[in-house]
Amino acid sequence: MTSCKQTCGEFSFLLRPLSELSCLTGLHKRAAESTKLFIRQNWSPTGISLSKCCEGNSTIPMITNILELNIYDQDILKDDLCTSILFDISNLTLGEKETKVFITDDKTKDELWVEFEVTESPEEPGQYITNGVLVAAPLTALDVKIDKLPLTKVGQDLVLKLRGAYKEDQVISLPKNAEFLQMIRYYINRELETEIGLRTHCLESAKDCDKKVSAHASTTVTPFTTKNEIIVSLPVAEDKAELSLKATDRSEKDLSVRLDFDIPEAEKAFLKKRKVVASSALQKALNLSAAPDPSKVPTVAVVLSGGGTRAMTASLGSLRGLQKLGLLDTVSYITAVSGSTWALSSLYSDPHWSAKGMDEALLPLQKELSKNMYTLFSPSLLQYYKKELEQREKGGHPVTLIDMWGLALEQLIFGKKYAGTLSDQQRTVSEGQNPLPIYTAVNMKEDATGSMVAEWCEFTPFEVGFHKYGAFVPTENYGSEYYLGHLIQKLPETRISYLLGTWSSIFSLNLTQLWSTITGVMPTWTPWIRETVSSIETDQKPSTLDTLRVIPEAVFLSSFMNSRPVISKAFNFMRGFFLSNSYSENSAFTAWKDTHPDAFPNSLTPGDPRLGLVDSGFDINSGFAPVLRSHRHVNIILSLNYSWGADQFRVLKQTQQYCADRHLAFPRIDFNKVASEPEREVYVFEDEDNPEAPIIIHFPLRNVSFKQYKAPGVKRQGEKELKEGDVNVTTSSSPYTTQNLTYAPKDFQRLIDLTSYNIVNNRDTITRVLQRVLHRTAPEVQPTIPTLSASPINPTNQNNPTTPNNQSGPTNPTNPATPASSVWSRVVAGAKSLF
Incomplete structure (x- = not known):
């Protein structure tokens, strides 16, 4: 974050008629000042002040100043927008009059002539603070x-x-x-x-x-x-x-938004402690004679996917497998999307969860998930929802439909009111005893073609923010009111229960079906949900009841929720910030795409009074984005994918495109070659030509050798054991489809066992990658096991594991790239990958 003297300039312009039609022009210059003027046929010179250049440089603006000219067809009833013209004022020369001619209609060749003049302002320069993307003016x-x-x-x-x-x-x-x-x-x-x-x-x-x-x-x-x-x-x-x-x-020292692209000091302190834990774990896992230098220990991240209760359960099973192998303590980060945020929210309610047996955490969840999901809308819970929502609204927070979803998910996961907050989880990482949890959501922006583009927002126990903009606030202040980077009004910290609704907002459709089925009342918000996610595929027809009960509390709560938006709303902590004139040079922006929102600075998030965060699964159904930040220096990513569907590599394709658009290091994967090979339990992807790219260890949602083996090297015997291995994770008759929010105890345990087995059965694949990277970061550490082979290992080995912990199956890490699919063009299309 740097500060700069900012001088002011003034410009005036004279507009001339574009045709004989009755029309008016709306002038809107929002990047540096929120100014709107409307000028009709009798044109006259108009002046607007603007922020201009760092002191000592009178030609290059520091702040983006975009003049927006909206041409309207004047009408008795309503002035219809005909066209918009965006003009960057930095194209003008100080002290000179210039005439610009804009074509407003390609067919009629109508022209709008505008005469500009920029003059120096007599006012003293002001002190502005910037991180190179956002600029904070004095408050x-x-x-x-x-x-x-x-x-x-x-x-x-x-x-x-x-x-x-x-x-x-x-x-x-x-x-x-x-x-x-x-x-x-x-x-x-x-x-x-x-x-x-x-x-x-x-x-x-x-x-x-x-x-x-x-x-x-x-x-x-x-x-x-x-x-x-x-x-x-x-x-x-x-x-x-x-x-x-x-x-x-207000003093610039009072700035409450951290304008920086680096991780916060609290996270750096955590990593220092966590690397000590990881060093000891690596010594044991790799049979090293001594613990490696903590500063040279590889940074390992576990990336979890979305997928409702399936993702929550499978996440717990996979973490259980890592714990059994003694590898959980080598992990520094765990990121979550949608349903997997439920798993982390539950685990991190215990400050020492990873030091305890995972079964201790699984038992209460198994009990809660076995309940009838219709109890989410019992009369007593409906009263509870109403009371909590009213209290939240009185506290100053905007209340939306998604807040009620969060309360329903609270009951699904915890079975009671959970008062914990995200900042409370600081105690779960205070000594580096657990990996740092990173929860995710995305802020959706519409591009010029009507498609939706996501901006990733990350939530940690320390802070919440957008790496794209380099703007972060303390977690306890997320949702409070900010302006120009200053905290204006502190609001009560949002409970995790409400955040669950934001992180998992894609499941509003499921809960709406439950609501109408159980209560007999069609929610007033149903048309909005249908409009927003009408293309979402469901896995099976929703169950119905023979008799419908109309619950008065449901009618009352429906009335309370009327006119509430269907997406989460929170006050925008970036409100009032300007954009630097060089913002588009930052690799996080894709302004080079003409139709992308990044090419229209007046429409970017700092200009919005509120954030509209939704489930990250609308963009990419796996939490890669936070750990691909260069300042986190992640060396190895364990990708645990629980998305539903045949394409278990879709999240990798989308992530590869995400990285290509932003010039981030990521392995080059030949997905055509991967698709042509037999199914495996694990895949390893590495770019040997680019050591900055993390190695990806990808676990798809598959049942390969678990059908015949209940443990590595231990074959199933008898009909009962074979039946226990028959875990259906592919067809519509599966109990694990996203439509199902609750599981029978036996189904819960089988999914836990399958995902845990897939990790344990591939111990050697994981440890070989750890050894390989450790040898790169700490050459003095001598390998005690063979290094990772660059050639694919015979995938048939996975179908016949004969010895415990001798399982591997990496694909060729040096395959050339195949163009991956682009970021999903519509929010509704993004929802499909979860179902």
């Missing part, structure tokens, strides 16, 4: 004292509007016989020109308000270059309103 608290209101308006609510401010509309509520007038506080960028206005408060619908109410008065307020009180008079009819404005600057 000022502006106190507005209402000295006098129009006599005709006393006793009636008014709205005071300060354009571009945090909470720009604030209601003035006064009793009829008020003897005092209130003080209102705004937060603004004091260096930008703004406008203050006063109007009556309309309690009707926004549509009716537009017809009946207009601003009574407004005036332009120049940038606050003085700390003295400013008096503003607003004429209203024959009377006036008098306001006193006083600005107080």
Whole structure:
């Protein structure tokens, strides 16, 4: 994070008619200032101030300034948008008048002529902070004292509007016989020109308000270059309103958003402790004569996939297998998507879970998952949901449908109210005793073609943020209100139960079906869900009841949830940040794709008042993204895939494309060759030409040798044991389809045993990769087992394991790349991979 002196410039422009049609032009320059003007046929010069360049460089802007000209067809009923023109003001030359001609219609060749002039501002330079992508302007608290209101308006609510401010509309509520007038506080960028206005408060619908109410008065307020009180008079009819404005600057030291692309200091401290644990574990696992230097220990990450209860159960089984092999302590990170976040949320409720036998953690989950899923909507739980949602709303958080899903998942996993928060999990990693959990969600942005593009957001016990923007906040403050990087209003920390809804929002469809089936009430949000995820495939027809019960509590809660959005909503901690003019040079952005949202800075997330986070499975159904950050230096990734479907490599294809778009190191995989080979329990992919690329050990959801072997080298005997090995993870009749949220105890245990076996049965594959990487990071450590072969091992060995722990099956790690599928074009299409 660096700071820079930022000078201001001003530009004016003259617009000339584009045709004889009745039209108007909307001018919107949001990247550096939220300014909207509407100009009709009688054009006149218009001026807007803008932020310009670091001091000492008068030609290159520091902040992206995009002028958006929206051309409307003027209509009696509604002005229809005809076309939009985006113009980068950095193309202009300081001190010169320039005329630009824009073609507004390719068919009619209509033209819009705009004359620009950029001049130097006389104002003093300001101090701006930047990480190279985001730019934080100085924050000022502006106190507005209402000295006098129009006599005709006393006793009636008014709205005071300060354009571009945090909470720009604030209601003035006064009793009829008020003897005092209130003080209102705004937060603004004091260096930008703004406008203050006063109007009556309309309690009707926004549509009716537009017809009946207009601003009574407004005036332009120049940038606050003085700390003295400013008096503003607003004429209203024959009377006036008098306001006193006083600005107080906030120190840049109070910046509450971490603007950096590196991991936080708390995570670095954790890694230092965790590497000591990993060093000892490697000594035991690899039979080394001495523990390797902790600073040279490979960084290992386990990447879990989504898939509902199947993903949760299989994740637990795989971690159980790693624990049995003594390899769990070699892992520094565990990332989770969707259903696998349920597993981590349960495990990390115990600060010492990995030091205990996994069976201790599995028993209560088996019990909860064996309950009838209809109990999620019992009368008592419906009352509980309503009470909790009302309390959350009173605490200041936006309440959405997904919050109720989170409460339902809380009951599915914990069977009771769970008061834990994500920041509470700091105690689970305080001594490096467990891997660092990383939960994920994505913020969806629409591109120019209507397709959805994801921005990955990661949640750790230390902080929440977007690596793309290099913006992070302390976990306990996620959901609180921020502006220009400063914490404006601290809200109660969100419980993990609500976060579960955000991380697993794709399952709202399943729970809606349950709701209507059990209660007999069609939820008011059903049309939204159908519209949002109408293309999601289901694995089997939902079960129905012979008799429907209409529960009054359900009707009441349905009413409460009416008009609530179907996706999670949280206050945007990046609100108010500007984008650096060089943001597109950062490899995290794909602005080179003309239709990608990254090519339209006015539409990127810092301009949104709230975040709309959804299940990461809408993009890639596995949590690779967080551990591919270069600052985490991950050497080995154990990919545990529990997605449903025949293509068990789809997450790898998508991740390979994700890395290619962002210039991240990732193995080159020939997926055609992989598809032509017999099925295996494990695959190893390595790019020997690029040591920066992590080695991928990929475990697909398969039942290969487990059918004949109950343990490595131990064949099944008798009909009972053979039946226990017949675990169906492929057909629609399987008990593990995503549609099923609960399992019979025997089905739960069989999936645990299968996924645990697949890990244990391939011990040598994992340890060989560990040995290979350790020899690379610590050459002084002599290998005690053979190094990993570059040639594929005969996959038939997996079908006939004759000795315990002698299983391997890597594919050729040096195969040339085959173009992978691109990021899913639609949110609804992304949902298909989970079902």
